Every structure is written in C-alpha cells, then in structure tokens.
Amino acid sequence: MSRPDLTLVLIGFGKVARRFVTLLAETAERLDFSWKVAGISTRHHGSVVAASGIDMQRAIGIVESRQSLDRLDEAPCERRGIDVIRQLADACADDAAEGRLVCIETTVLDIDRGEPAVSHVRAALEGQAHVVTANKGPAAFAYHELEALAESVDRVFLFEGAVMDGVPVFNLVRDTMPAIAIDGFRGVINATCNFILSELECGKEFDRALAEMQARGIAEADPSLDIDGWDAAAKTAALVNAMMGGVITPHYVQRTGIRDLTGLDVREARGRNKRIRLVASASRHGGRVQARVEPELLDHTDPLAGLVDLDNALYLTTDLLGEVGIVQRGGNLTQTAYALLSDVSRISQRLKGL
Ligand SMILES: NC(=O)c1ccc[n+]([C@@H]2O[C@H](COP(=O)([O-])OP(=O)(O)OC[C@H]3O[C@@H](n4cnc5c(N)ncnc54)[C@H](OP(=O)(O)O)[C@@H]3O)[C@@H](O)[C@H]2O)c1
Structure with a gap:
C-alpha cells in the first residue's frame, strides 16, 4: 500500500483534538497517510457522523463558538461517544475490515474508573478500529484487558500522549x-x-x-x-x-x-x-x-x-x-497533538507492512 487512506473518528473534540486536526493539515506534505474525519462526539457540543468526511474547518469554528456539531449532521440525534463509534464501524465497515478506521480518544480523565474512555476504547476495538488516545484513563485502569483485546482483533491500542506528550516514552521502549x-x-x-x-x-x-x-x-x-x-x-x-x-x-x-x-x-x-x-x-x-x-x-x-x-x-x-x-x-498543546499524530503514523506504517 503506497499511502494509506485513513478514516478517523474523534471521540472528544477539545483543545488536544482540535490542535491534532490543525497539525495534520499543517504537516500534510510530510505525512505518510491521507485522512478524513467521519465522526465527532463531544459531551456538550453535540455530535456528527458523515462517512464521506466532515468539513473540519467548519467543525472547529462551530465548537470554538460554543455551538453544536449537530448542525453539520444530515440526521442529527442525541448520541453518546459509544453510539458514534458503533455507527461508524457499521457505516465504514470496509475501512474497518481493512484496518483503516482509527478512533482518536481525547475525552477528559475520569479518576474513579477511567470511564467512559475505557468503554470507548473497548467499543472501537470491537468495531475493528485501531485506537489512539492521549487520555491516561484507559492505560491506567484497563491496560492489560485492552491490549489483549487489541491483539485478538489484530488492531493496536496506542497512548503515547498519555505521558510526556509527544516525547517518545512507550514507543521508545517498545520499538x-x-x-x-x-x-x-x-x-x-x-x-x-x-x-x-x-x-x-x-x-x-x-x-x-x-x-x-x-x-x-x-x-x-x-x-x-x-x-x-x-x-x-x-x-x-x-x-x-x-x-x-x-x-x-x-x-x-x-x-x-x-x-x-x-x-x-x-x-x-x-x-x-x-x-x-x-x-x-x-x-x-x-x-x-x-x-x-x-x-x-x-x-x-x-x-x-x-x-x-x-x-x-x-x-x-x-x-x-x-x-x-x-x-x-x-511542553505545549502542539506536542500533545504530535503524540496523536505519531501514533497514527505508526498505524499507517503498519498498514504499509513496515
Ligand atoms: N491539554 C493538554 O496539554 C494535555 C496533555 C496531555 C494529555 N492530555 C489529555 O488529553 C485529553 C484531552 O485533553 P483536552 O485538553 O483536549 O481536554 P478538553 O479541552 O477539556 O476536551 C475534552 C473533550 O472531550 C469531550 N468529552 C468529555 N467527556 C465526553 C464524553 N463522555 N463523550 C464524548 N466527549 C466527551 C469534551 O466535550 P465538551 O467540550 O462538549 O464537554 C471535549 O470535546 C485528556 O484526557 C487530557 O488528560 C491533555
């Protein structure tokens, strides 16, 4: 595969996720993959699902002016993050089967149980999506379960941004x-x-x-x-x-x-x-x-x-x-966003068999 075409689902669209999207645009010429965002879920700013791709400049503008993403959706409805993941795993079943569906989880840290982030990661892997997260919760509360699940479905669960932003820690040790x-x-x-x-x-x-x-x-x-x-x-x-x-x-x-x-x-x-x-x-x-x-x-x-x-x-x-x-x-937001970018790039390399 020359340049994998990735379909991204953003669960959480706050400061880190928005910077990630603008960073992808800024570094487009250096990336070894192309991408589109097909779904976004937030807690207070609605959600949008569009398998053909979302206009990300509009999505950023809407959230930054505190409006709802529902207005971008052809059939707006109330959905939780898990609903968006499942809907897209169905709507983009071919991408999922080919390993080109990637869930980017950037909801806030819940220190009681790591939820709903742990459930988001589990649902994404069950839908055959790879998962990249900057949220510490999943690795802090359920690393072994999620890693085993990822392996069983031949997908990856990556979380470089959870510690020291984009500076490699987990990937340095692993690679x-x-x-x-x-x-x-x-x-x-x-x-x-x-x-x-x-x-x-x-x-x-x-x-x-x-x-x-x-x-x-x-x-x-x-x-x-x-x-x-x-x-x-x-x-x-x-x-x-x-x-x-x-x-x-x-x-x-x-x-x-x-x-x-x-x-x-x-x-x-x-x-x-x-x-x-x-x-x-x-x-x-x-x-x-x-x-x-x-x-x-x-x-x-x-x-x-x-x-x-x-x-x-x-x-x-x-x-x-x-x-x-x-x-x-x-450290700054760009470095955290870079952690997500570097993990997505690892998925792209994996697709290319590198
Ligand atoms: N900021 C940093 O420098 C940094 C560095 C390293 C790691 N991180 C980690 O990265 C993650 C994101 O940080 P951030 O600064 O981007 O946070 P943020 O600006 O508060 O954004 C969080 C996003 O998650 C959404 N959200 C919260 N609960 C949700 C749920 N149950 N379902 C769907 N969406 C939900 C929020 O929606 P609403 O806005 O509508 O509520 C918002 O879009 C956190 O886990 C943080 O610990 C951040």
Whole structure:
C-alpha cells in the first residue's frame, strides 16, 4: 500500500483534538497517510457522523463558538461517544475490515474508573478500529484487558500522549529496547505542578500560577487532578502497567500532591541549594511493584532538580542498559497533538507492512 487512506473518528473534540486536526493539515506534505474525519462526539457540543468526511474547518469554528456539531449532521440525534463509534464501524465497515478506521480518544480523565474512555476504547476495538488516545484513563485502569483485546482483533491500542506528550516514552521502549526489563522509574511527569513550583520559587502566588496553566490549556479540565497528584498517579499507573508488567490503577499509587506547599517552603529549599519537585516513582520489591507520587526535597545534583517551568523528565531503571533518561524541555498543546499524530503514523506504517 503506497499511502494509506485513513478514516478517523474523534471521540472528544477539545483543545488536544482540535490542535491534532490543525497539525495534520499543517504537516500534510510530510505525512505518510491521507485522512478524513467521519465522526465527532463531544459531551456538550453535540455530535456528527458523515462517512464521506466532515468539513473540519467548519467543525472547529462551530465548537470554538460554543455551538453544536449537530448542525453539520444530515440526521442529527442525541448520541453518546459509544453510539458514534458503533455507527461508524457499521457505516465504514470496509475501512474497518481493512484496518483503516482509527478512533482518536481525547475525552477528559475520569479518576474513579477511567470511564467512559475505557468503554470507548473497548467499543472501537470491537468495531475493528485501531485506537489512539492521549487520555491516561484507559492505560491506567484497563491496560492489560485492552491490549489483549487489541491483539485478538489484530488492531493496536496506542497512548503515547498519555505521558510526556509527544516525547517518545512507550514507543521508545517498545520499538528500540527489545529484551529489556524495566525494573523501575523516577520522574517529574506533571507539567502543571512543575510550573507552579517554579513560579512559587520566583515569588508568584500558587493560584495565579495555576490560573496561567488553565489559560494556556495545559492544566487538566479539573485542575485538582493536577495539584492533588492524581494526574501523575494515573501516568504512574499507565507506566507500571505498560512497561513493568504490573496490574495497578491510580488508586494503588501512594499519593501526596502539592496543594499544601507554600512559597516559603520552596524558597527555603532553594536557599539551601535544593529544590522541591513532585516526583513519581515505581520500583519492584520481590513480586510487588511499589508506586508513589509525592513532593521530594532534591539535592541540586539530582537530575530532576534541574527541571523548571514545563520541563518533564523520566529516568528508567533497566536491567541491561542501566539508567535511561528521557527529558522534555517545555511542553505545549502542539506536542500533545504530535503524540496523536505519531501514533497514527505508526498505524499507517503498519498498514504499509513496515
Ligand atoms: N491539554 C493538554 O496539554 C494535555 C496533555 C496531555 C494529555 N492530555 C489529555 O488529553 C485529553 C484531552 O485533553 P483536552 O485538553 O483536549 O481536554 P478538553 O479541552 O477539556 O476536551 C475534552 C473533550 O472531550 C469531550 N468529552 C468529555 N467527556 C465526553 C464524553 N463522555 N463523550 C464524548 N466527549 C466527551 C469534551 O466535550 P465538551 O467540550 O462538549 O464537554 C471535549 O470535546 C485528556 O484526557 C487530557 O488528560 C491533555
């Protein structure tokens, strides 16, 4: 196959999904696939299904002016995400059978059970669609079930954007580290908390720094997920499940957020040539994995102490390569959108037999 023609279904059409679509348009000449969007589902902005393809500029304009996508639909009706997936799996049965149907799941993180994202992924795989998601929920709550389902239907379940945006973590390990066991990891993997701690060091107020992260579209829809450490716990669970063979959920991770830290605390640490950072870690103890997220007082020689603003880093402890570090200097919506793009490109390469 020369240039696979992919049919995309967008479940969730918020900041990340909209940037993904504009990024696909901006990079069209560099892409090894062509695409159309045949379905979009949102929670408050309606849905649209059109197997022949949706005018994406109009769809973006409609959602950004807070109107309903129903007006783009020839037969508008109330549908949940799962209904859109099933309708398109039927309407685009040939694309699905040929492995050219891709569900892009970008609904918000639900920290109780990872729903409805887990059900969206399950329904898409059952409809023979590949799945790409930036939502941590599916890998954090149901990685093993979804991975087994994907394998049983010869489709892929990819979630590079769930941790460190588009900087490769899962794909790096999967593609370039064969026969390696990951025994643990340690990292700073929540940009919002790192930004707030950096701003506190400079004398800014906690609430103002958080408001800036919300205004820039980087904080979670519910920012308490960031500052109470839930987002980092969900990422930790996804990493443990996918890379260490653990079977945990975010609720298993010992968790303390940064809510109670003050400017005084972080500046006092700086005065002693140290830094406080929200550190996520996991390690194996016998047959068990221990996982935690908590603020740590780091010596200036600790590589995590050099991370400021939106920087993230993850250090993997491996059996054959020792410690392997992945650093992300700054992060933004484009990088998250790129994670989706890179996963879709993997699907395209798979279709080409590469
Ligand atoms: N923003 C980032 O920098 C970033 C980075 C890495 C990962 N992520 C992850 O990417 C995902 C999307 O983030 P975002 O910033 O794009 O969020 P967002 O702007 O809040 O968009 C979320 C989208 O999901 C829709 N939605 C929510 N629940 C739904 C449901 N049950 N069925 C169908 N649609 C539903 C929302 O619809 P309505 O708008 O109509 O409610 C909206 O279109 C999240 O899981 C987030 O954790 C985000």
